[in-house]
Amino acid sequence: MRIACVGGGPGGLYFAALAKRLGPAHEITVYERNAPDDTFGFGVVLSDETLGGIEHADPHVYAALSAEFARWDDIDIHYRGDVVTSGGHGFAAIGRRRLLQILRARCGALGVEVRTRTAAPPAAELARTHDLVVAADGANSATRAAHADAFGTTLDRRRNRFMWLGTDLVFDAFKFHVLETPHGVMQLHCYPYATDTSTFLVEMHEDVWRAAGFADLAAEQDPAPGASDTESVARCEKLFADVLDGHRLRPNHSRWQSFTTVRNATWRHGNTVLLGDAAHTAHFSIGSGTKLAMEDALALAACVHEHDTVAAALAAYEDERAPVVASTQRAAQASLEWFEDIDRHVGQEPVQFAFNLLTRSRRVTYDNLRLRDPEFVARVDDWFAGQVAGGGDTASDAFGAGTGPGASPPTAERRPPMFHPFRLGPTALVNRVVVSAMDMYSAVDGTPQDFHLVHLGGKALGGAGLVMTEMVCVSAEGRITPGCTGMYRPEHETAWRRVTDFVHEHSQARIGIQLGHSGRKGSTRVMWEGIDQPLAEDNWPVVAPSPLPYRPGVNQVPRELDAAAMAAIRDDFTAAARAADRAGFDLLELHCAHGYLLSSFLSPVTNHRSDRYGGDLRGRLRYPLEVLSAVREAWPGHKALTVRISATDWVEEGTTAEDAVAIARAFARAGADAIDVSTGQVTPDERPAFGRSYQVPFAERIRGEAGVPVIAVGAIASYDDVNSTVLAGRADLCALARPHLYDPHWTLHAAAEQGYTGPGATWPTPFRAGSRKPPTGRTDGPRPRLELLEGRTGTGTRHLRWRPGGGH
Numbered sequence: 001m002r003i004a005c006v007g008g009g010p011g012g013l014y015f016a017a018l019a020k021r022l023g024p025a026h027e028i029t030v031y032e033r034n035a036p037d038d039t040f041g042f043g044v045v046l047s048d049e050t051l052g053g054i055e056h057a058d059p060h061v062y063a064a065l066s067a068e069f070a071r072w073d074d075i076d077i078h079y080r081g082d083v084v085t086s087g088g089h090g091f092a093a094i095g096r097r098r099l100l101q102i103l104r105a106r107c108g109a110l111g112v113e114v115r116t117r118t119a120a121p122p123a124a125e126l127a128r129t130h131d132l133v134v135a136a137d138g139a140n141s142a143t144r145a146a147h148a149d150a151f152g153t154t155l156d157r158r159r160n161r162f163m164w165l166g167t168d169l170v171f172d173a174f175k176f177h178v179l180e181t182p183h184g185v186m187q188l189h190c191y192p193y194a195t196d197t198s199t200f201l202v203e204m205h206e207d208v209w210r211a212a213g214f215a216d217l218a219a220e221q222d223p224a225p226g227a228s229d230t231e232s233v234a235r236c237e238k239l240f241a242d243v244l245d246g247h248r249l250r251p252n253h254s255r256w257q258s259f260t261t262v263r264n265a266t267w268r269h270g271n272t273v274l275l276g277d278a279a280h281t282a283h284f285s286i287g288s289g290t291k292l293a294m295e296d297a298l299a300l301a302a303c304v305h306e307h308d309t310v311a312a313a314l315a316a317y318e319d320e321r322a323p324v325v326a327s328t329q330r331a332a333q334a335s336l337e338w339f340e341d342i343d344r345h346v347g348q349e350p351v352q353f354a355f356n357l358l359t360r361s362r363r364v365t366y367d368n369l370r371l372r373d374p375e376f377v378a379r380v381d382d383w384f385a386g387q388v389a390g391g392g393d394t395a396s397d398a399f400g401a402g403t404g405p406g407a408s409p410p411t412a413e414r415r416p417p418m419f420h421p422f423r424l425g426p427t428a429l430v431n432r433v434v435v436s437a438m439d440m441y442s443a444v445d446g447t448p449q450d451f452h453l454v455h456l457g458g459k460a461l462g463g464a465g466l467v468m469t470e471m472v473c474v475s476a477e478g479r480i481t482p483g484c485t486g487m488y489r490p491e492h493e494t495a496w497r498r499v500t501d502f503v504h505e506h507s508q509a510r511i512g513i514q515l516g517h518s519g520r521k522g523s524t525r526v527m528w529e530g531i532d533q534p535l536a537e538d539n540w541p542v543v544a545p546s547p548l549p550y551r552p553g554v555n556q557v558p559r560e561l562d563a564a565a566m567a568a569i570r571d572d573f574t575a576a577a578r579a580a581d582r583a584g585f586d587l588l589e590l591h592c593a594h595g596y597l598l599s600s601f602l603s604p605v606t607n608h609r610s611d612r613y614g615g616d617l618r619g620r621l622r623y624p625l626e627v628l629s630a631v632r633e634a635w636p637g638h639k640a641l642t643v644r645i646s647a648t649d650w651v652e653e654g655t656t657a658e659d660a661v662a663i664a665r666a667f668a669r670a671g672a673d674a675i676d677v678s679t680g681q682v683t684p685d686e687r688p689a690f691g692r693s694y695q696v697p698f699a700e701r702i703r704g705e706a707g708v709p710v711i712a713v714g715a716i717a718s719y720d721d722v723n724s725t726v727l728a729g730r731a732d733l734c735a736l737a738r739p740h741l742y743d744p745h746w747t748l749h750a751a752a753e754q755g756y757t758g759p760g761a762t763w764p765t766p767f768r769a770g771s772r773k774p775p776t777g778r779t780d781g782p783r784p785r786l787e788l789l790e791g792r793t794g795t796g797t798r799h800l801r802w803r804p805g806g807g808h
Helices: 010-022 048-057 061-065 098-110 122-129 141-146 206-211 215-219 232-240 287-307 308-342 350-357 366-372 374-389 451-461 490-506 563-582 597-602 616-632 659-670 694-706 719-727 739-743 747-752 763-771
Strands: 002-005 025-032 044-045 070-072 075-079 083-087 091-095 111-115 134-135 153-167 174-181 184-191 199-204 257-264 272-274 423-424 427-429 433-435 465-473 510-516 587-592 639-648 674-678 710-712 733-736 786-792 798-802
Touching: 002 122, 010 025, 010 098, 010 287, 044 048, 044 098, 044 287, 048 061, 061 098, 075 153, 075 350, 083 350, 091 098, 091 184, 091 639, 111 739, 122 134, 122 141, 134 141, 134 174, 134 206, 141 272, 153 206, 153 232, 153 308, 184 206, 184 733, 199 206, 206 215, 206 674, 215 232, 350 374, 366 374, 366 719, 374 694, 374 710, 374 719, 423 694, 427 510, 433 451, 433 747, 451 465, 451 490, 465 490, 465 587, 490 510, 490 763, 510 563, 510 597, 510 639, 563 587, 563 616, 587 597, 587 616, 597 639, 616 639, 616 659, 639 659, 659 674, 659 694, 674 694, 694 710, 719 733, 719 747, 733 739, 739 747
Parallel strands: 002 025, 002 134, 025 111, 075 174, 134 272, 433 465, 433 733, 465 510, 510 587, 587 639, 639 674, 674 710, 710 733
Antiparallel strands: 044 091, 070 091, 075 083, 153 199, 153 257, 174 184, 184 199, 423 427, 786 798
């Protein structure tokens, strides 16, 4: 094959070396426009996983890198005069220039032609004369730009400014310095990569950058390519003199930049393929750029070797790498957003701030940190326990000594964060786990059946602190489907009382009712017959703030509500609230999310009214607040009241995160004890950024800015996620849905797997015999009967060792 590599960075060079090693007959040319000793950036960090792949693919490259790595295990977080250290992280770094030298030397030894100071011909031209064109020309790829439509390129320019610098101060760990300056919060990312040099990366929000005068300095500097912003470098030396301790900063093409996340719908176009930053970028705060590029190179070289055609090889390469990159980009997005919003976190105590920083990407978690550094996690646990005991975390001591059916005596053992109690307004909860509201579509004329008793009763027996009903509709016309439950007839109240009595008699759980009205999303089939699809017959009319169907041409055009109809629905809510109290519920949640009636008043996508109930956010809030105020008056003061909201509509013209904070504040002022923070489902045009715990940042923002307790929901899948979310201060409670469908005893099993037997997770007395995980059969294979050692005896004969217990 004739192969052209556009770009002689780590990814392009490594691919060329691997491809040549696998196919010595290939004719491979690397085009690099810079000189051999030119380089941008400073140290490159590689993970143990990446190094393992390099070791197996090319031991020569691995040996050369290993001989020069700077290695360290600790991360030091310098914040508000404290230094919090977490160990066991295992980093390896090398200078980018040295990395390129090693890879060029390997290419030379294998017979790859590397043309430095040579701009590559256009990719289209190369594609006509080569079998394969590898575009490894970086984040500003000319190859990608020339075929942007074919690749489906999107570029997301972020809000922070940063500058790569070096320093002759050699750090002994990876160090984050978080500095609260008169201009705003600035952060430093620092790590060693050679015996005499460290990377010193300066980052801050663009508003802080401007307030500190850096924008003016940058405007005065020489815009020539490769020139450093010397005035800004000098200013940084003064600003960070305490950190540098007399040492100097070393610029190298150092200018202020804004990070751009590069994404492509596909990485291949004909026989041209994108690699590394040309295909994707991930924020530097998770140290992923060079790592991803070299992993891409390894995968592409292997696929080219394994497949008979270029088309098949490129398809296999993208299939292999795209999911890995997407996962990394999700983690990087969470990390970069954390640093963009760092001013929201700086009010935390140093030890919690450090935990929050370390777990920001959601890849490093509570359990992961406990494996790496149990002493650090124990310190954070102790701090959190002190906050709970002192009331600093809105905790309740109602369950501190172990009360309720089958309660265990107090223990001195480690208590995971999820098993600390919490006081939700006036209502005490035994732990931080909530069984989220899940529509079951199994009612008859609104009346819950035995199914609901078993479903909700079983979840309560499973150990959660709070169990929520599905959305219970306040009228027959307010149902989503014919199978939805209601609270508008006497028989509904009686049937619900049967459920609440069971929960109170047999568990420590509190049970909450979620009241709502379907609005324009009503009169549809049950989920498994066609979600959001209209009924085939017996449809009932639907209503909304504006006559806009959920799906034009599919769903009904709703009737626009007038004042009399709005008053009647408000009264339906208050009547349902009084009935819910009589039915024995401990908590009431007003459903103002997911595009149902009250939610559709809040969103500008669904509320196009021109009267006092539309227009700006104040107008759109008016009716939901009227309903909440009426419900608050009808609902007893000694029972908690929460509101579920959609914190974003996931469309540009919809509700924003900023709106969500204002909405939460308004609901809290009107009497809500907490906000249950969900997102989306308001419009079918939504494009959610789905991923593990993807809605938690919205909850964290509301908790921090609105100062109200929050319940986090959204793909929180493990007890590790719950512990991480609660301990980092991102939410007070975590609501899980599907995990409880998979395992009704999810909370109790989470306690068993963590070795916790305290009052935060009490097994019902009849179940106590099952509180230990049952033994299982062997999962390991039989031990080998014979082991051949590599060494030899003194006579030169191979030495055989017989393993005891193998039968011989």
